[in-house]
Amino acid sequence: MEYEQMRAMEKSHVCAMCGSELVTIRDSENSVNRLACGKDKTHNGFKRRRSATERLAQGELDAVAGPGVQKDIEALAQRQQERFNMLPKADIATARALGLAEIEGVVTWANMIGLNAYLGHVCLYFGKPYTTIDGYYYLNNKRGEPYVIGTRTATANERKEYLIEEGWYCSIAEAWLLQEKIATIGVGIVTTDEKDVPSAKTPGQFRAPVVHLHPQRMAEKRAEWQLLRKLIPLEVKE
Numbered sequence: 317m318e319y320e321q322m323r324a325m326e327k328s329h330v331c332a333m334c335g336s337e338l339v340t341i342r343d344s345e346n347s348v349n350r351l352a353c354g355k356d357k358t359h360n361g362f363k364r365r366r367s368a369t370e371r372l373a374q375g376e377l378d379a380v381a382g383p384g385v386q387k388d389i390e391a392l393a394q395r396q397q398e399r400f401n402m403l404p405k406a407d408i409a410t411a412r413a414l415g416l417a418e419i420e421g422v423v424t425w426a427n428m429i430g431l432n433a434y435l436g437h438v439c440l441y442f443g444k445p446y447t448t449i450d451g452y453y454y455l456n457n458k459r460g461e462p463y464v465i466g467t468r469t470a471t472a473n474e475r476k477e478y479l480i481e482e483g484w485y486c487s488i489a490e491a492w493l494l495q496e497k498i499a500t501i502g503v504g505i506v507t508t509d510e511k512d513v514p515s516a517k518t519p520g521q522f523r524a525p526v527v528h529l530h531p532q533r534m535a536e537k538r539a540e541w542q543l544l545r546k547l548i549p550l551e552v553k554e
């Protein structure tokens with residue numbers, strides 16, 4: 317091994333036996349340079365230095381960065397985890413895990429329209445941000461005079477009007493403002509196909525287990541969501 321190569325290995329490697337720093341020494345007996353353990357010249361072998369992340373995982377950061385650092389970093393990592401636990405982590409349509417930039421984008425978008433991503437006010441649906449039903453109710457409750465929202469099962473006439481097939485679920489959401497009924501309504505539908513479609517990934521399960529178990533409630537929520545979307549325009553907060 318060349319001298320320059322040894323000097324480079326001092327930076328990238330440590331003693332394989334004790335983990336100490338390496339030094340390049342002159343072996344006068346054989347009149348050559350060789351790499352040796354800085355602590356005990358009889359030690360044999362070198363290994364690659366671990367990264368700070370690896371050292372953190374092994375609980376050795378204090379030795380690298382000073383007393384207390386290991387604990388501080390672990391506490392910070394824990395807080396970061398908790399912070400992200402309350403944020404949307406997957407696209408609700410495709411279940412694709414969101415990247416950090418996308419999560420940050422959702423948080424920024426929520427703030428822009430006076431909502432809070434930590435409270436479940438927003439979600440990503442096919443890669444685009446949407447306000448959830450909780451978000452719309454939050455905005456509704458912040459109005460000087462909030463709408464009162466009610467849901468009911470669609471009538472036979474409404475089922476005919478909205479082309480609802482036998483076995484499908486259909487709910488209607490209605491709103492009142494100062495005891496006056498508003499003309500706008502919301503319609504929520506769950507089809508039998510959607511309710512009963514099997515999971516492609518897990519045999520014996522349904523693709524949408526919540527819809528399968530609670531189709532009526534899901535139709536109601538969709539009706540509420542559509543109505544709230546119509547009634548409460550999103551505004552950018554200055």
Ligand SMILES: [Zn+2]
Nearest residue numbers: 331334353359
């Ligand atoms: Zn050693």
